[in-house]
Every structure is written in structure tokens, then in C-alpha cells.
Amino acid sequence: NYDQEQLWKEAGQFLQLYHRELGLEDQLEARLQTVRHDIEKTGTYEHTYEELAYGAKVAWRNSNRCIGRLFWERMEVIDARSVTNSEEVFAQLIEHIRYAGNGGKIKPLITIFAPANNDHQPVKIWNHQLMRYAGYETENGIVGDPASVTFTKQCQKLGWTGKGTAFDLLPLVIQDGHGKPEWMEIPNNIVIEVPINHPTEDIFAGHDVKWYGVPIISDMRLEIGGLNYVAAPFNGWYMGTEIGARNLADENRYNLLPLVAEQLGLNTKHLNTLWKDRALVELNVAVLESFKQAGVSIVDHHTATKQFAVFEKQEQKLGRTVTGKWAWLIPPLSPATTHIFHKPYDNSIQKPNYFYSTNKVL
Numbered sequence: 001n002y003d004q005e006q007l008w009k010e011a012g013q014f015l016q017l018y019h020r021e022l023g024l025e026d027q028l029e030a031r032l033q034t035v036r037h038d039i040e041k042t043g044t045y046e047h048t049y050e051e052l053a054y055g056a057k058v059a060w061r062n063s064n065r066c067i068g069r070l071f072w073e074r075m076e077v078i079d080a081r082s083v084t085n086s087e088e089v090f091a092q093l094i095e096h097i098r099y100a101g102n103g104g105k106i107k108p109l110i111t112i113f114a115p116a117n118n119d120h121q122p123v124k125i126w127n128h129q130l131m132r133y134a135g136y137e138t139e140n141g142i143v144g145d146p147a148s149v150t151f152t153k154q155c156q157k158l159g160w161t162g163k164g165t166a167f168d169l170l171p172l173v174i175q176d177g178h179g180k181p182e183w184m185e186i187p188n189n190i191v192i193e194v195p196i197n198h199p200t201e202d203i204f205a206g207h208d209v210k211w212y213g214v215p216i217i218s219d220m221r222l223e224i225g226g227l228n229y230v231a232a233p234f235n236g237w238y239m240g241t242e243i244g245a246r247n248l249a250d251e252n253r254y255n256l257l258p259l260v261a262e263q264l265g266l267n268t269k270h271l272n273t274l275w276k277d278r279a280l281v282e283l284n285v286a287v288l289e290s291f292k293q294a295g296v297s298i299v300d301h302h303t304a305t306k307q308f309a310v311f312e313k314q315e316q317k318l319g320r321t322v323t324g325k326w327a328w329l330i331p332p333l334s335p336a337t338t339h340i341f342h343k344p345y346d347n348s349i350q351k352p353n354y355f356y357s358t359n360k361v362l
């Protein structure tokens, strides 16, 4: 039927890429026959661990919005396809957080749970990232991360209660095959958090500001050869601007620029004093220095840009086209100081790749 024909087409394309890139052409025919037979007999097929691991890495290499792609081959892959019930899933997620954090020397890692297929509901992770701070609506404004207000309410509906501070770690929430969502606190001995301070100025007027060390995206779908891995949390390390120029700076996030500017003694009465720009730079200096002080991996946007340039050259040498989304690849701070700003990028979508779960092709 159509689905099986479509799946066979995607599977064939991926298996050709896999065998060609790894110099295994002589095994391609046999593998195609096995997969063709499995799809005809069962409506689906299974990736070997090597196909799964390479597919996850190529999906990163194809992520048009990612500036960090130089290290695509270095990601570690945990095969959790046999893990289906919720307490095993929680244990696997805790292990991901612990192993990837690696005492601060962060390891890029992906944990891949069973793919969606017709006869059983796959595990679904409700978190956007495994670690993120809660957001509470109170009568005098939002406490915590405004981006988390909706998810925080969902967690409270499931029975979770937070302390009510601006930096409460949210629980893990998963829905296994039986459909009932369950939540579980992350044990705080495995959570790496970095207190943010400026090296010379008291930019937060004594308020405690911190951020979690390891960004682990848990709401994207990994598509490899026509199979959809809807639960496949992956992490790298942060680029400083994500925290310093967006999460702590955006007006609809922690909105800390006015406070920082005040503390720096800047004139915030007029926009043309560029107080926002000066506050931004000092906030980003604070983030980078604080992570370095804490021994937690992070990259500044200039170094990340240089690494991306090496990635582009390397791909060119290997005869592959680098696709990218310009508006995402330029950093939000000093974008025109990067080579990325001054050239166009082809935003064609290649596969394997990571997609938003919402536009899942059912």
C-alpha cells in the first residue's frame, strides 16, 4: 500500500547513503532485500544499531539551524528501543543527564526510544528540554521562566508542586504506551547548575541568578529512513548567547537587561545611549565567565562561528552541500561580526533530520 511504498522509498534512500558513506557498498543489495521483505511482511523494518547511530549523527549534520555541527560524528548514541515502561524510561533519562553532564565536561549524547509504529503507542516525552525552569503566573506578574508557564500548569495538574522560586527545576513528564502521563523529579545530585555572576560588577543587585548546564532537547522527532523516533532526547553544550542574549535577556523571558543596565550605572532614560547593547555584552561576559569558572562546557558565539566555518570547508572537501537556515545560524549578539551574516544559505531539508513533533507526518 501507499504507506509501505513510501516507507520503502525512504528506507532505500537512507540505506544507500549509509552503505556509500561507510564504504559498505558490497553489503547494500543484501540489506535492501531483507528490509524489502520485512516491510512487505510486517509493514515496517528495524535499524541495526550502526544504522541507528549513523542516522542520528547524519540527522545532526543535516540540521540547518545548528551552528554546532562540526562535531556531528562525535555524538554518542544510546539505543533504548527496548525500553518501554515509564519507570525504565525515567531511569534512562536520569542516566542520560548524568552521563552527558560528565562532571561538566559535557558529552554530546542522544538516547533513542522505540519508533512510532502502527501496533503500539510509543513513549512520548512531554518536556521541551529535560531540564528547564518553571514559570508561575502570580497576581504581581510571572515568577520564573515565562516560556514554561503552560507546561508548569500541566505539571501542577498532574500533582506536581514547585517551591515557587524563579529557578525551580521542572519534573520529567512521560506518557508510555498505556497513555497515562507520569511525572518524576530529577534527583538534584545529578543536575549541574551554574551560578551566574559578572567578574567585576554586581549586575544582579544581589539577586541569585543561575542556569542549568546541559541543554537536552526532548520534544523533537528523529526521522531516519522513514522511521519516526518520537522520543529521542539529545544534548550538546550551550552557546553563551542562548542564555545571555535570549533566555535571560528577552522581555518575554527573564528580562534582566534593565536591572543589569541600572547596576552598571547606564542611562536607561534614552534608547540612543545604547544601554541595552552595553548591558547585553556584560551579561554575556558574565555567562561565559561563570560557566568557565564552574568547569562546565560552553562555547562563545565567535568560537562557534569559526568551528562552523571549519565544518563548511570539511563538507565541501567531501563533496557534500552544507544546507542551513541563515536567520538561525547567525548569533543574536554581534551577528555581522560573523562570516555567516555575509553569505546566503540553502535551506533545503535533507534527511535523516530532526523535526518538530507537531508537524509529524501521520
Ligand code: HEM
Binding pocket: 056, 060, 063, 065, 066, 067, 068, 069, 071, 075, 108, 109, 110, 234, 235, 236, 237, 238, 239, 242, 299, 304, 328, 354
Ligand atoms: C555540541 C554543541 C552544540 C552547540 C553549541 C549547538 C548550538 C546550537 C544553537 C545555538 C542552536 C540554535 C538554538 C536556538 O536558537 O534556540 C542550535 C539549534 C539546533 N541544534 Fe545544535 N548545537 C550543538 C549540538 C547539537 C546536537 C548534538 C544536536 C542533535 C543531535 C543538535 C541539533 C540541533 C537542532 C535540531 C537545532 C534546531 C532546533 C529548532 O529548530 O528548534 N545540535 N544548535
Ligand SMILES: N/C(=N/c1cccc(CO[C@@H]2CCNC2)c1)c1cccs1
Binding pocket: 215, 216, 217, 234, 235, 236, 237, 238, 239, 242
Ligand atoms: N545548545 C543547544 N541549543 C539548542 C538546540 C536546539 C534547540 C534549542 C532550543 O530551541 C527552542 C525552540 C526555538 N528556540 C528555542 C536550543 C543544544 C540543545 C541540545 C543539543 S545542542
